[in-house]
Amino acid sequence: MEFEVSTSERVAVVDITEQVERRVFSDAEICTVFVPHTTAGVVVNENESRLRSDLETALSALVPEDDGYRHDEIDDNADAHLRSMLLGSSVTIPVSDGDLALGTWQSILFVDCDGPRTRRVIVR
Template structure:
């Protein structure tokens, strides 16, 4: 199953937990849900969905991989920082499933991280039974 995420900023962090949870079949007693972002300038992480932490993430990405820092790839399309940020974040996460639900910790959420927006992005969700 897949769903779309609309981003409004160049760097944008969106909570997609509800959309991912809706894609998990209710009859899966035990399994693993894989969330995959098929884009080279966006990523997905599991962490707390708190506004200051989302701002801190954006700030940290800006600090670690600043835009326009003389990257070779910028000669092609001026978004090397977005590619590098996505590589650091990762393109997928795996989440345990128990009784048809994501088995996340109390403060954990699935966060989609855009690094080259605004855009419309796809997120793929696959649940396997164990």
């Protein structure tokens, strides 16, 4: 199963927990969320606006835009590729009685590092 996520900013963090929950089978034991893109990632963390902003700031500090990357000669988005490598392309969450076994403050967050775009998210 899959769904799409649209972003309106170059770097955007979107809570996709509800979309994933709707696609979990009641007899599942685990759920894997995979982002099939090289400039986007997915993480599990708190969905709080200041923390989402902090994530964007941290990614920019760790991997600055326009820092003389060789890949920029081709696509001008090397920073997005490098940021997504730090985030990872998938997360696996246990399922208990048909529900994602996330902690109290945990959410599944899609992170676009090269938007605005429409991206696919695969749930298994």
